[in-house]
Amino acid sequence: MLTHPAPGAEIAPAAALMGDPARAAMLTALLDQRALAAGELAHLAGVSPPTASNHLARLLDGGLVTVVRAGRHRYYRLAGREVAAAIEALSHLATPAPVRSLHQSRQAAALARARLCYDHLAGQAGVALLDALLAGGILVGCACSGPEAAARAGFEVTAAGECALATFGVDVRALRRSRRRFAGPCLDWTERRPHLNGALGAAITTRLMELGWIERGDRRRAVRITPAGHAGLTAAFGCALSPLPDAWAADRTARRAD
């Protein structure tokens, strides 16, 4: 029946767009808020340029991505945080991909260590950073009450924290003026513990990039913590990042034992 597209099926179009492996790969590749050219996306998804173009046109039509033309390139990016959130939510359901190769397993490990969750740091590093911010008294659970609390529910910066963040290079007061949610927990799908979200999470991450404390891995949303970053994070936030060296050490020991 034409008049009967089944009530409650509103999510189907968007879900269907994410339901194709090639498109899913493209969307996942765009999760780190970068804009990628059509050709790159085609390569990443393992399909030919015409096929990719077709997929991208669909994604564009469905409002999941936006495009900007720059010369002979067309750069695509996710249409917004809602899209990223939906992809993240779906990854919680995803059966962990079977490990097919050493290369893949190393990549997965890198992703678990540190990655971008759209515009903020995630993975073991993201979780460790939030823990350090809380332990160091820079952030506390938001204590505001009244009608304001609902919108702000999440974390607040202490007076001392505001100072520390200013030294680090993040202007908290400016962030507060933004309409975006200030700071909240975002459940990490590899760690199953929260990392820092919102305007503050994004700003800190941007600053980490500027300082060269973290840098993007090539063509994945993996992120690498530089030696300078390791030192800086320890100094600025007392962020031990303990899981990382430990994991490495354990890994080495295990390999040596082989």
Next chain:
Amino acid sequence: MLTHPAPGAEIAPAAALMGDPARAAMLTALLDQRALAAGELAHLAGVSPPTASNHLARLLDGGLVTVVRAGRHRYYRLAGREVAAAIEALSHLATPAPVRSLHQSRQAAALARARLCYDHLAGQAGVALLDALLAGGILVGCACSGPEAAARAGFEVTAAGECALATFGVDVRALRRSRRRFAGPCLDWTERRPHLNGALGAAITTRLMELGWIERGDRRRAVRITPAGHAGLTAAFGCALSPLPDAWAADRTARRAD
């Protein structure tokens, strides 16, 4: 290539399952944590029993639903909160369904007023309830700090609030022992403001049902606030619920005018 299912496409299977209109309708119908029989789901989705059975087998295989056999019926329900969360996240992306009929528009309005978001109250009523709980000093933004804060980020119950909730019939201390996240904000996709989530949100909603203050609309996840509920909510939490009576009154006037 068989060895090349495109990295980053892990979300595709789950998304594809949600990408069919019939399956999407079924999943959405299950959003209120009820278990529905295969036949009902077939009717709801507007497909024949065999087709529905096929879809349900796929959903089962994909781990999105579970099934229990009771006599000659088979009751399906969502496999967990992660599934519900993914569906919710996708609805944020969904183009609001065009209004086709008066009936549909009434249903949509009812859904916007009050509905279940898996296991807790959402819609205007959900948002109003959270506002009231915060305004009444029953809940405050969680002020705990240290490593614990991350996991608990959200809301906390005050001493006075614990007392008020006990009178209402919710044992806060018991809830705290549960492994589930205690209380947090859940962005409402119709109101674009948060409503109450977590073990506390679920417990309060269950209790509202027990008291007969709210009751399910038939075969949708819409919820109706009873007169007793209106009185009780005002008395217990000072919850004005102003949008509801207004909407009803306006609605009735409009109908009488016909």
Next chain:
DNA sequence: AGAATGCTTGGGCTACGGTCGAAATATGCC
């Protein structure tokens, strides 16, 4: 201007998935 690069369009092939009718299986009721 002419060639090379990046991307999209059109055509045609294939295959998979959604659909239903009919029949089989299981359960409950009388």
Next chain:
DNA sequence: GGCATATTTCGACCGTAGCCCAAGCATTCT
């Protein structure tokens, strides 16, 4: 035991979506 109901399995049909090749625009480089 026999009939009605609930659900699944089987088989067949059809539409459509994904894929690539080849050709067509657009842009940039030399």
